[in-house]
Amino acid sequence: MTDFDEDVVVVGSGFGGSVAALRLAEKGYRVQVYEAGRRFEDEDFARTSWNLRRYLWAPMLGCFGVQRIHRLPHVMILAGAGVGGGSLNYANTLYQPGSAFFQDPQWRGIAEWEPELAPHYATAKRMLGVVERYPHTGPVERIMAAAADDLGVGSTFRHAPVGVWFGKPGERTPDPFFGGDGPERTGCTLCGNCMVGCRVGAKNTLMKNYLALAERRGVVVSPLRTVTEVRALPDGGFAVTTQRSGAWFRHARKTVTARQVVLAAGTWGTQQLLHRMKASGALPRVSDAVGRLTRTNSEALDGAVAVSVPEPLQLAHGIAITTSFHVDDRTHVENVRYGPGSNLMGALATVLVPGDRRLSARLRSLGTQILRSPVRQFRLGNLRRWSERGIIALVMQTADNSLTLSLRRRFGRLVMTSAQGHGEPNPSYLPQAHTAAAAIAARVEADGGVPAAARGSWPEVFGIPLTAHFLGGAVISASPADGVIDAYHRVWGHPGLHVVDGAAVPANPGVNPSLTITALAERALSYWPRRGEDDERPVQLAS
Template sequence: MTAHDSPHDYDVLVIGSGFGGSVAALRLTEKGYDVGVLEAGRRFADHEFAATSWDSKRYLFVPALRMFGIQRFHLLRDVLVVSGAGVGGGSLVYGNTLYQPGRSFYDDPHWRDLTDWEAELAPWYDQARRMLGVTTYDRVTPADRVMQAVAEDLGVRDGWRPTDVGVVLGPEPGTPVGDPFFGGVGPERHTCRHCGECMTGCRHNAKNTLVKNYLHLAERAGAVVHPLTTVTAVRPLPGGGYAVETHRTDRRRARRTFTAGHVVLAASSLGTQQLLHAQRDAGRLPRLSPRLGELSRTNSEAGLAVRARGDDVDYTEGVAITSSIHLDERTHVEPCRYGRGSNTMGLAMATMTDPEPGRSRLGVMLRAMWRGRRDLRRLHDPRGWSEQTIGLLVMQTDDNSLTTYTRRRRLGRGRVMTTRQGIGEPNPTHLPEANLVGRQVAERMGGIPGAGWNEAFDVPITAHFLGGCPIGLTRETGVVDLYHRVHGYDGLHVMDGSVVAANLGVNPSLTITAMAERAASLWPNKGDPDPRPASGYVRLPAVAPRAPVVPPTAPAALRLPLYVVDATD
């Protein structure tokens, strides 16, 4: 027996420390559980983030090359996935943009008949917004002025708006402001410097990463985070609970097995799917739903960039994303930026092209590069790229998807996860709306429209890989039930982007947080009867935690947690 009167190391092990994992860590600790968090990436103090993206060891996450930074890339057959790493997960590298999706998200046919998702999630969106410190960006930057003009040009003037961001804003940049959110139990903070460095890691204590809110509070309450801990196996124990096998991310021979009564998978959609596929292939979790891997979404995204021809511009002012345009009900465009000197993305630039029937995209792109050869040096030169470039992220709500599955490795032993086209429309490799906006931005800023080299090979890029663990009432219809419990395995749960059923058309972090808040709210306090039925679904009231971390003396508008959901049939 351990000190917490359990046969296991922890009551709950959370795999991953991103938006879902951090919510689980805090809320279950508040409910009296002994919680351990296993994170493959390292822990960063603010000053340890890369000063620019050229510092590859602090910026990129490639353990095989001894790089333990915050940005990872993973190429699947049909998509290039960009995601985060480190204690705090994707919050370390994301663009701090926290939008709530529109009606089409709740009405998606793949989950709309299960419950009234808009009503169920409403209070948890509210709680997530307050926990993440969401505010509306309060400046108009040079890039925003370009986007305002483009919105006017395209006849959607009213579609432009400043973004909702998770950043400490204030009239004096870089000013200490104490703990502005949690009544003194949160960390001291500083106001934003508007330097554009959000996506290489905020070194100025202004970005509301998870280590400034959920994780900070969870550790204060007793949760234990294990950084540089890569999970390799999850297997049920004969007497109940699970053994989680790991190795040190930076020393593969250093192995450790943790045990827990419950395991929460929150390793991102990519990581959770890879882990579950591997466990089923190895026979450790053979009863997983046959729907594992279905409805994997890319948020129907395209990424491009426009580079000015002149040197007398600076588009780095602001946070990573300061405004956006809704072109229509299904298409959303955001200008993105990096801070000065973070120019490595410029190496990935290629000439923007449209597909031509009967011709390969690579051939089309090479011919376009030859025709525009006078601009090639400017387009590909990384020097000054961040100052002279407006990146564009285009997202859509269309019902397209991929399905992940595993195949034998072509080289070496074992199996590897890959993709095929899935349910709904084929996942797009080209968005005409993206090129339309790119060319209009180029006209307004006197620039050169570019895309990534990935488009030459019909492989889209996404920073928002979602889905793959559909929610359903039974094992035949979903990987998890409506309480986020894995069908067929008591004590196994999923709380991350893999349960997001639909393309949102907006950045998904707020939605992942809200869905995890809802799922965690329904857990009982430790030792109490579980109100959740063993099968089926009943909408239940939230279970208030026995020991909330935020004091009742916190400002009324920020007092947490919020438990006001009424029970309904």
């Protein structure tokens, strides 16, 4: 295993990539991690979302923040960037999906997934420091509980399991999770800015667990390096080419060789690489199923925004997501918040329109509502103290819908595009989301004694849902005709290439997927042999 520059190159440092880095280092492999984003210390994160250079990811414009935004014809995607991937800007929410996820036809015949993954979920929870029940109750939590009661689903209400250190607020303490092997931590101050980046040091990002432990074991993490090519070598192994992220000139390209490669660049990044490398011939045996069963978690983001809220309501006080309930047996609703001052994402909010009508009807509805009450709509749309004046409703489902992604040429460049895929049409809006947002807004009004209104988003007006949970497209399958990877996360036809991020997830979990991605990665890496030992995984017979 000394014929290559590295034993394993890991592309990306999110939940899958971080698991791979640590577990492979523990098994004796030389591991190089490439991450397109920058490295953040706690004090490096933006103070609010208005600090665009530290919040948004647009490297060619000089913005090296944590928030990626991608656009496809059928969905707008929110994703993460930086060393630690989506853990830097996710909402710390670590639910385990219900049985329907494990019984999805795409993968149910391959293994008994629920019991097989159970110990790996347990490991993931321990590593990510899951607190099974958010320990505080404030105005938002009471509003959510009352809204669930109003909808007749109060029995489904619960406080969320979250990955946060709830020590003494603002007080620094030695590592409380790994017997002193991890970094020092600071108790959560409930500032609400988890999704902008935790400057306190309370959020259990991957830099506080998997990556910190991996680097102590010799893993090299190279930030601001974008992988542009993964090429299969004639005699085995791969050549991996990177360049400086966001460079207009002086790309500083570099190529290293590795016996094996782990793709964990997030669903968007991993799919981009697989599509492009298949098209270029660098990975010629990638399955034609790449891009199929791309999922959005059947998701919508709507807002229940109050016109004016007295300061005692403290809607921005707490962590990003704290509670949830089920509108029906497949629709899960969570409250979401940003902290005081982080009002940028409010620019996506607008009048709630009936999503089951044509675009012209939606636009007429929007215009009519604005003309009928222009002052009220102006106050609702005002970004001043937006994060303190309302509650975002995040709605996701276990529904079997999907998109199919492919490449098309636009202005001389190959770009990803989407089409409706297997199952129900991917929803452009969710009536359950409107119902939940209306119930939450009614409770804000009833409990706070102020006018309130349910709000939608601009993408939804134009029939484009907004998701923070982009999944699939390189899914687990029984054969290369049905998916891209086998049960051990090896790419069909290129068994030295592995996918261990959200792109591997074969179905809509209906809850936040981070814990599931971590558990799947833990399982996949548990089957790797120690360096130099025999590989007991079955040899791929299909290509």
